[in-house]
Amino acid sequence: MQLVWALAWRNLWRNPRRTLLSAGAVAFMVFILIFVVSMQYGSYDTMVNHGASVVHGHVQIQRTDYVDEPRVRFVLEGAQALATRLRNDKSIKAATARAMSTALASNEETTHGAMVIGVDPANESKVSWLPRAVDEGRYLATTGNRTAPAAEAVIGRVLAKNLGLTVGDEIVLLGVTPEDGMAVLIANIVGLISSGQPALDRALVHVPLGLFQEAFEMQGAAHSVAVMYDDFNDASADSDVLNNAIADTLKETADTPGGPPNVALWNRLMPEIQGAIDSDKASSGVLYSVLVILVTFSIANTFVMMLFERTREFGTLLAMGAKPLTLRGTIQLETLLLAAIGGLVGALLGALTTYFVGQAGISLGAEAESVLAQFQMPERIHFGVLWKALPMAVLLMICTTQLAAWFATQRVHRMQIVEAIREEM
Amino acid sequence: MSIVRCEELSRYYYQGAENAIEVRALDQVDLQIEPGEFVSIAGPSGSGKSTLLNMLGALDQPTSGKIWIQDELLNGLNKTELADLRLRRLGFVFQSYNLIPVLSARENVEFVLQLQGVGAAPRKARADSMLERVGLGELTDRRPAEMSGGQQQRVAIARALASEPDLLLADEPSANLDSQTTADLMNLLTELNRSLGTTIVMVTHDTEVMHYAERQIKMRDGKIVN
Numbered sequence: 001m002q003l004v005w006a007l008a009w010r011n012l013w014r015n016p017r018r019t020l021l022s023a024g025a026v027a028f029m030v031f032i033l034i035f036v037v038s039m040q041y042g043s044y045d046t047m048v049n050h051g052a053s054v055v056h057g058h059v060q061i062q063r064t065d066y067v068d069e070p071r072v073r074f075v076l077e078g079a080q081a082l083a084t085r086l087r088n089d090k091s092i093k094a095a096t097a098r099a100m101s102t103a104l105a106s107n108e109e110t111t112h113g114a115m116v117i118g119v120d121p122a123n124e125s126k127v128s129w130l131p132r133a134v135d136e137g138r139y140l141a142t143t144g145n146r147t148a149p150a151a152e153a154v155i156g157r158v159l160a161k162n163l164g165l166t167v168g169d170e171i172v173l174l175g176v177t178p179e180d181g182m183a184v185l186i187a188n189i190v191g192l193i194s195s196g197q198p199a200l201d202r203a204l205v206h207v208p209l210g211l212f213q214e215a216f217e218m219q220g221a222a223h224s225v226a227v228m229y230d231d232f233n234d235a236s237a238d239s240d241v242l243n244n245a246i247a248d249t250l251k252e253t254a255d256t257p258g259g260p261p262n263v264a265l266w267n268r269l270m271p272e273i274q275g276a277i278d279s280d281k282a283s284s285g286v287l288y289s290v291l292v293i294l295v296t297f298s299i300a301n302t303f304v305m306m307l308f309e310r311t312r313e314f315g316t317l318l319a320m321g322a323k324p325l326t327l328r329g330t331i332q333l334e335t336l337l338l339a340a341i342g343g344l345v346g347a348l349l350g351a352l353t354t355y356f357v358g359q360a361g362i363s364l365g366a367e368a369e370s371v372l373a374q375f376q377m378p379e380r381i382h383f384g385v386l387w388k389a390l391p392m393a394v395l396l397m398i399c400t401t402q403l404a405a406w407f408a409t410q411r412v413h414r415m416q417i418v419e420a421i422r423e424e425m
Numbered sequence: 426m427s428i429v430r431c432e433e434l435s436r437y438y439y440q441g442a443e444n445a446i447e448v449r450a451l452d453q454v455d456l457q458i459e460p461g462e463f464v465s466i467a468g469p470s471g472s473g474k475s476t477l478l479n480m481l482g483a484l485d486q487p488t489s490g491k492i493w494i495q496d497e498l499l500n501g502l503n504k505t506e507l508a509d510l511r512l513r514r515l516g517f518v519f520q521s522y523n524l525i526p527v528l529s530a531r532e533n534v535e536f537v538l539q540l541q542g543v544g545a546a547p548r549k550a551r552a553d554s555m556l557e558r559v560g561l562g563e564l565t566d567r568r569p570a571e572m573s574g575g576q577q578q579r580v581a582i583a584r585a586l587a588s589e590p591d592l593l594l595a596d597e598p599s600a601n602l603d604s605q606t607t608a609d610l611m612n613l614l615t616e617l618n619r620s621l622g623t624t625i626v627m628v629t630h631d632t633e634v635m636h637y638a639e640r641q642i643k644m645r646d647g648k649i650v651n
């Protein structure tokens with residue numbers, strides 16, 4: 001056994017330059033795979049998390065009929081209890097309950113449509129970045145232990161401009177209660193939101209959930225619960241944690257006519273992001289395959305040359321009674337060592353580079369930024385090392401080089417011993 | 426029972442445009458070699474010496490005729506069976522030594538034993554004692570590049586004999602060596618032939634070398650002429 005390994009190891013260093021080039025090619029490939037795939041998955045994280053934290057969350061729970069037609073009366077009773085329960089689960093990063101309605105916001109001259117959202121300010125900040133998009137005044141005060149909710153609102157900057165209102169002014173909103181009564185909500189504007197998204201800036205109004213519930217006669221109910229996880233990959237529309245919490249806190253069950261709770265995952269809430277990820281995976285998959293094939297072919301080529309140079313040695317061993325498969329086995333072993341060396345070096349360099357570059361962040365350039373803005377992404381992408389890419393990249397290269405060696409050494413079976421022995425070296 | 430026997434053995438090559446020229450490298454050769462013999466095959470270049478030796482060594486297939494090694498007919502054995510036969514019963518020594526360059530003298534000898542499935546400890550012991558026998562007891566850890574031609578050829582002999590073959594086939598083993606080294610090598614082969622009883626068939630075109638063997642075969646144009 002020892003002799004076989006010694007032979008393989010020393011054979012590698014018969015032509016150190018060639019071995020280093022081949023090992024370098026493996027290292028390069030592993031390096032690229034680790035770095036690029038980590039960056040790729042990091043960008044998916046950014047896309048999904050950023051997209052999810054505009055409004056929806058990684059998972060959003062609503063009544064089924066509300067999903068079909070968002071009417072104020074399709075409420076989730078116990079939404080706040082559900083949010084509280086989920087927040088306390090350690091697998092969940094944040095959860096918040098919301099109530100929503102369209103409303104008319106008016107001043108003396110004009111009327112504008114608005115989307116009023118009743119939020120729990122402290123938890124809203126953990127789910128969404130909209131509270132941080134306030135660029136004048138402040139966001140809603142956290143409720144604390146006050147019984148009566150503060151009569152304050154934060155509204156989109158464009159809406160404020162259209163209404164001729166600003167921080168310190170009073171806004172009047174008219175809507176319809178679940179019982180088809182008139183809902184009137186009056187609040188002081190304490191801040192303006194500039195989200196960069198026209199649709200939001202033109203219509204958004206955040207008020208404390210309690211205030212919304214009073215004005216819209218919600219009797220403590222809300223319309224949706226948004227949930228965020230630390231890692232979006234952990235999010236699922238069908239987990240025990242969710243199902244148990246829903247069963248324990250909501251009055252609505254699967255049998256509620258029109259109103260069984262509907263749990264939607266981020267990829268259903270934001271199909272455009274799932275689509276972007278899918279097409280990116282597909283196109284990069286093609287690119288990686290081409291790269292891997294190119295590198296593998298270049299290595300296979302060196303095997304063919306190496307075999308050619310060792311023709312007489314192999315002829316001699318075949319003459320002495322060695323089996324072709326035994327000889328090919330020694331080359332597979334050499335190849336394994338080669339790929340392992342290259343793979344380890346590539347994995348080490350790949351992980352280190354990925355770590356430091358991912359910390360510093362990568363700018364995708366001005367051109368990409370406008371596209372990214374669509375998905376509400378920051379212009380610098382930060383990412384971590386995708387650890388599972390390490391063994392996978394190394395294993396992939398070990399497999400492809402093994403295959404390359406296997407095909408390159410087919411010739412051993414066809415070797416004419418008498419001619420091989422005579423071969424000049 | 427003879428060690429090796431052939432009957433009307435022929436090997437033709439076809440050369441030239443459209444393989445029009447027939448070269449009779451071996452032409453209807455009958456030969457019988459008995460256990461313990463030391464036989465030399467001599468003759469001018471191109472007379473078919475190597476071709477005959479390769480046939481006896483089961484390295485090449487005849488165009489016609491039959492070969493037996495210890496009463497086993499080689500015609501009709503497949504590649505694997507032939508490889509096994511070479512591994513168990515034959516030893517080879519070549520003109521240019523053909524050692525594995527990255528292995529030491531001992532490891533080169535061990536390698537063949539490993540192919541035969543001999544375990545690590547007996548392998549090493551046998552390699553050492555065989556190298557001792559060919560006078561290289563001090564050089565077991567040297568690589569081929571660190572040895573003279575004569576020393577490398579001794580390693581090759583040790584490698585060929587370590588597995589205790591019945592028949593040792595040597596094609597011009599001394600062609601690359603000076604006369605003193607050649608004499609030493611021939612004395613070694615003679616001594617091994619006597620002490621181990623290994624049958625040796627050696628190709629040479631050197632008349633002096635030829636006479637170390639007790640029986641000399643002369644070839645010309647693919648035929649045995651004496």
Ligand SMILES: Nc1ncnc2c1ncn2[C@@H]1O[C@H](COP(=O)(O)OP(=O)(O)OP(=O)(O)O)[C@@H](O)[C@H]1O
Pocket residue numbers: 438439440448449450468469470471472473474475476477630
């Ligand atoms: N592979 C081959 N293809 C064609 N002809 C061959 C081949 N091998 C040998 N021959 C021919 O067969 C004849 C015998 O060759 P062989 O090698 O047996 O001669 P030899 O006696 O060993 O010569 P030398 O002393 O030069 O080694 C020669 O005419 C040679 O040209």
Ligand SMILES: [Mg+2]
Pocket residue numbers: 474475476
């Ligand atoms: Mg010859």
